[in-house]
Amino acid sequence: MSKIDPRDRMIVALDLPSVTDAQAMIGKLGGSVTFYKIGMELVYAGGLDLVRQLSSNGKKVFLDLKLHDIPNTVEKATQRVADLGATFLTVHAFPQTMKAALKGKGSSSLQILGVTVMTSYDDSDLIEAGYAMGVRDLVAHRAQQAKIIGIDGLILSPEEVGSMRALVGSSLTLITPGIRPKGSEKGDQKRVMTPGEAISAGADYLVIGRPITSAGDPEAVANAVVDEISSVLG
Ligand code: C5P
Numbered sequence: 001m002s003k004i005d006p007r008d009r010m011i012v013a014l015d016l017p018s019v020t021d022a023q024a025m026i027g028k029l030g031g032s033v034t035f036y037k038i039g040m041e042l043v044y045a046g047g048l049d050l051v052r053q054l055s056s057n058g059k060k061v062f063l064d065l066k067l068h069d070i071p072n073t074v075e076k077a078t079q080r081v082a083d084l085g086a087t088f089l090t091v092h093a094f095p096q097t098m099k100a101a102l103k104g105k106g107s108s109s110l111q112i113l114g115v116t117v118m119t120s121y122d123d124s125d126l127i128e129a130g131y132a133m134g135v136r137d138l139v140a141h142r143a144q145q146a147k148i149i150g151i152d153g154l155i156l157s158p159e160e161v162g163s164m165r166a167l168v169g170s171s172l173t174l175i176t177p178g179i180r181p182k183g184s185e186k187g188d189q190k191r192v193m194t195p196g197e198a199i200s201a202g203a204d205y206l207v208i209g210r211p212i213t214s215a216g217d218p219e220a221v222a223n224a225v226v227d228e229i230s231s232v233l234g
Contacts, residue, residue: 004204006230010195010222011035011062011175013209019046025213026054032222035087037207039064048084055085062175062207066115068092071100078104078112088113088175090155093142098149111152113175116142119157119191143168158193158201165202177207181225184211195225196232 012033014022022042026033036054038047038061051061063086067074074091078101081089091101093114101112116139117126123134131138143154143164153173156164161176168174180192187210198206208225215221 005034006233007032007226008034008060009199009205009229010225011037011205011207012212012222013037013039013177013207014042014047014213015039015209016042016213017045018042019050022047022050025218026059028218029212029222030219032219032226033059033212035060035062035205037062037064037209040066051084051086060087062086062088062090062113064090066090066092067101068094068097071096071103074100075104078110079106082106082108082110086110088153090115093146093151093154095145095149098146098151102150111173113153113155113173114142114146114151115155116146116160119178139164140167147172153204156203157191158198158203159191161198161203162201173204174202175205175207176203177209179206179208179211179225181211181221181228184221195228199229199232
């Protein structure tokens with residue numbers, strides 16, 4: 001497994017309704033968190049400036065925008081995201097979209113992550129949407145295409161990480177949400193793993209939101225997650 005600091009492997013999802021709430025959470029977490037995920041909710045509430053602020057304060061940002069549009073639009077949008085200083089950007093794992101995003105990132109340090117199949121989809125949703133294969137096959141198909149196209153990494157559910165690591169090898173960065181430290185509420189996540197289990201299964205990075213942001217002492221939970229990651233990595 002690549003040499004990434006255990007603390008940098010924990011990405012805290014700032015799924016909060018306003019920039020003020022997000023800034024308060026970042027303040028509470030202090031030095032315990034080095035990597036944040038900013039998604040559509042916060043971006044549409046004015047969170048893009050926060051990407052710049054966090055980047056210039058030495059934090060890393062995963063911008064979860066799940067881009068999908070015609071190649072020219074994806075390429076230009078990716079160029080602008082690279083200018084913001086983000087580390088990761090998500091796009092839907094369609095070949096045209098992935099190729100356009102890779103072109104757009106150019107020589108910047110931005111890494112493009114493919115979302116294979118949304119975890120809210122099951123086989124019947126794919127049939128309804130006109131696909132001729134089930135979730136498992138479509139995830140594998142897209143992961144293989146993503147690797148050939150040269151994408152930097154993939155977002156996967158915890159239960160897909162092990163088989164996808166075997167399929168794509170060590171060249172792709174694998175990131176998983178659905179992380180729940182022992183004893184924490186599952187909320188709406190159905191298939192979860194503990195931080196240690198997900199790292200052992202082959203994940204490079206973990207996305208974790210509510211177990212940290214809804215905790216009475218977010219900093220203590222963040223530090224406990226990092227300790228668990230460190231103990232698995234030895
Ligand atoms: O609060 P929680 O730990 O469940 O947050 C997980 C984060 O990962 C959320 O931002 C959620 O949108 C995101 N995510 C997910 N499952 C996916 C893709 C993204 O939970 N398949």
